[in-house]
Amino acid sequence: MTLRSIYETRNIPRYSRQKNIYRFISYKNQxxxxxxxxxxxxYCFWLEFLSNVERYRTQPASLKFIKNLKKYSYTPDxxxxxxxxxxxxxEVKPLIFxxxxxxxxxxxxxxxxxxxxxIGFKVTTDQLIYQPGLDTLKELYKYxxxxxxxxxxxxxxxxxxxxxxxxxxxxxxxxxxxxADQVAYFSMFKQSLVWPIEQPLSPSLPLKAA
Numbered sequence: 001m002t003l004r005s006i007y008e009t010r011n012i013p014r015y016s017r018q019k020n021i022y023r024f025i026s027y028k029n030q031x032x033x034x035x036x037x038x039x040x041x042x043y044c045f046w047l048e049f050l051s052n053v054e055r056y057r058t059q060p061a062s063l064k065f066i067k068n069l070k071k072y073s074y075t076p077d078x079x080x081x082x083x084x085x086x087x088x089x090x091e092v093k094p095l096i097f098x099x100x101x102x103x104x105x106x107x108x109x110x111x112x113x114x115x116x117x118x119i120g121f122k123v124t125t126d127q128l129i130y131q132p133g134l135d136t137l138k139e140l141y142k143y144x145x146x147x148x149x150x151x152x153x154x155x156x157x158x159x160x161x162x163x164x165x166x167x168x169x170x171x172x173x174x175x176x177x178x179x180a181d182q183v184a185y186f187s188m189f190k191q192s193l194v195w196p197i198e199q200p201l202s203p204s205l206p207l208k209a210a
Contacts, residue, residue, distance in 0.1 A: 027144040033058045040077055040092050043129050045137040047080070048144070051191055056080045056090075065113055074110055076121075088120035095125040132198035139201055143185040152183050157192055161209035167195075168203025 022041035024033045028048050035041045035058060047056050060079035065072055076089035091110075097103060107123060114121040159165065159173055167184075174184050187193045194208045 027141075028053070029055050029057075037092075039094065039126055039129060042134060043078070043092050043124060045134060045141055046129065047078070048141060049137050049189065049191075052082050054081045054083050054085070063110075063113060063117070067109075074113070086120055087118075088122060089114050091121075091123045092129070093123060093125060095127045098123055098125065136197060136199075136201055137189070140185050140189040143182045144189055146180075146182045146186045148179075148183040148186055152179050153187060153192065155179065156184060156187050157209050160193055160207055165207045166203060167201060167205040167207060170207060171203075 020038070022035040022038060024035060024041055024044045025031075026033060026044065026048065033044065035044070040058070047053050057079045059075050059077060062073040062075045065074070077092040078090040080088040080090050082088060091107065093103075098107065111121040155177060156170070156174065156179065160170065165173065170184050171181050174181060184193075188195060188207075192210050194210050195205055199205055
């Protein structure tokens, strides 16, 4: 098994004009990914946000194997490196697709194959990806490429920790201290500030220091 570099661009063939290719710029991996489905595209926002994911790759490698005297290969949708440096193959599929008995049996067989090679395996469905909070992550992700100073981040964190803030009062505080709104949003996405992720961005959104 040969892993594709994080920075290697996938060449996705476009067999028809109707096939959409989604482009995602990754802050966590400092590269651009091209994805074959909107579901995979949306999942990238969660992978960027989740603190237990150190980095990830899209379609990183193929496992070669023989089953019933025939040669096969399996390529996962994602390879995830967690904070413990464990490798996990992640298959992203609609729940209705993996509900089929044939598909479930295939996934169980692939899971066993991965475990034999010391690789974790999991399936992430649209039910998990399209949960409340996705729209908020998409909105906040625009600010991950902001470059705040350590002083600005410390000022925001201390203010929230000492006074408590809603999003509205925090933005007022930032403006008085000549800190751009984008720095507050950056702090939220980087989880130095904590909020109810299922709630949309609004002035009344409660914030806490992590």
